[in-house]
Amino acid sequence: MFKACFLLLASAFLLSGTAFGQESPFFVTYTHHMEEPGNLEIETSTTSGIPRSGQRSYTAPYMEMEYGVTAQWTSEFYLEGQSSPGDSSVFTGWRFENRYKPLSREHWINPVLYLEYESVNEASRIQKEVEGGGPDLTSRNALLTPEHAHEVETKLILSSDYHDWNISENFIATKNFSESEGVEFGYSFGVARPLARLASCAECRFCRENFIAGIEMYGGLGSTLGFGVHDTAHYVAPVISWAVSDNSTLRFSPSWGLTHESNPVLIRFGYSYEFQGVGTRISKLFGRKP
């Protein structure tokens, strides 16, 4: 049964068409651009932390599967892990997120509502967002993995396209139901722009139109028990994405920690591949009208 399902899904992917990979370069900040309906994007990324004294170095890989349910609704599923040299490699949990864009047309400011359930443990370091004071960067995995967090995370995403610039702001509120630490807050902002505004007539891989560069800033804002930037992690990060082919994108971002609770440097890499029309093809495989 499992084998049959796998073959069906694999053939749906292989039959998929291509899409022009013009992906946002941000790792943390969300824009209002949703996944196209029926498209599936698979992304593998890593966040590596370079420690200051007393902190542990780590690499936290994660995989995302992003699916465009409708033009205004995108769902994402994550699996994540973490590995620290001299310590251990551990599975740190999963996340399921949904983004909903209430307005179908483009406006000056485009709001998107975000709701995520996280079943992770305290060894999680992917830092898809920073909230509260940021993650514990000093303890050993053996101490952190038994501490489970069942979290519900909400975000208000505001995003604008102004000429060729995208300007996005995210406001985060997270409640961990496994601990009484109140509601934690965080933020992220980003601006990005393609390196070339016009498309050239020839096919090219290294030309400027395939690159989008920008900068993002993100961090924690404490919690209802103590709101503010005191004892919280904050980062500023240049970002760049490169549309390697029509449907795949590479992203890179070095982040600089601005406070003592941050790592001095975070290095982020991501590679995404987009399968077009997966929803339609799966419906067809099951004999349903798309």
Add this chain to the structure above:
Amino acid sequence: MTFWAGLVCLASVVAAAQNPGYQPDTSWRASEVATARQNPLASRPEAAAGGRKLFAKNCAECHGKNGSGMEKKHSANFHLPVVQEQSDGTLFWKITNGNANRGMPSFSKLPELQRWQLVLYIRQLREPE
């Protein structure tokens, strides 16, 4: 026999890859300001070549390689006067916003000038008079 069957099959595929009866959605309307916008690339017709490349990558899947639409996908046929009579500003607005309920995605994530390049290219698909 197989040859003729193949030919009939091919002809029906070609016929399906067109939408001769396409009618725009009357409720999908740009504001007056958006309608009046001029194409900033109007004086640079050579930029249409980039529009052609963008079209092949982003649009041909639904609108067909030659832009004549697909009946099955209800997608617009750019050869028709009902599409070509609309202003550059309207076409730009439609590409930017999409009409999600009827299957046209929003392309606001393409840089603004690239969306204008697409408008330039769509103009080249006008049916010869």
